[in-house]
Amino acid sequence: MVMDTPHAVRNETVAQVPAGSLPDDAIRARLLEARNALIGGLESRLAEVPTEPSGVSDGWGETEHLTLAEQAELTVHLDWMAQAALGEIEAAFERLDAGTYGYCVTCGDAIGAERLEALPAAAHCVNCQQHQEGSR
Ligand SMILES: [Zn+2]
Structure with missing residues (x-):
């Protein structure tokens, strides 16, 4: 999405932005968007969490739906992941302030525009991420 296009994009005026x-x-806009989405998701799930099993009026009590226990468990799990993701976004903001955004926190390599595009809060390059995930 391009919001505003400067009259003419001149090659030499693109300054200061690393290739x-x-x-x-x-980046900040994307991180904020991701954070808002996470917080919004958390809030809507909190609103959805059934506090009491009342109001089951139609007779369809089949296994179509998750049981309350399963639902609660899923919610906790999702919330845990969302909290972790929120923490990553906060850390990404800190790296932006520190000027280290876009570089792997483990090896210091550039994370890569494509990966940052997909994961604005990414703290690790693909290699380190794979090492982490595959180290079992
Ligand atoms: Zn790395």
Whole structure:
């Protein structure tokens, strides 16, 4: 989505932005968006969590739906993941402030524009991520 296009994009005025990176503002906007989505999701799930099993009026009590226990468990799990993701986003904001955003926190390599595009809060390059996930 391009919101505003400067009259003419001149090659030499693109300054200050490392090749393949988004400008800080765009990154912040994406991180904020991701954070809002997470918080929104958390809040809507909190609103959905059934506090009492009352009001089951139609006779369809079959296994179509998760049981309350399963639902609660799923909610806790999702919330845990959302909390972790929120923490990653906060950390990404801190790295932006520190000027280390876009670099792997483990090996210091550039994370890569494509990966940041998909995962604005990514803290690790693909290699380190794979090491982490595959180290079992
Ligand atoms: Zn790395």
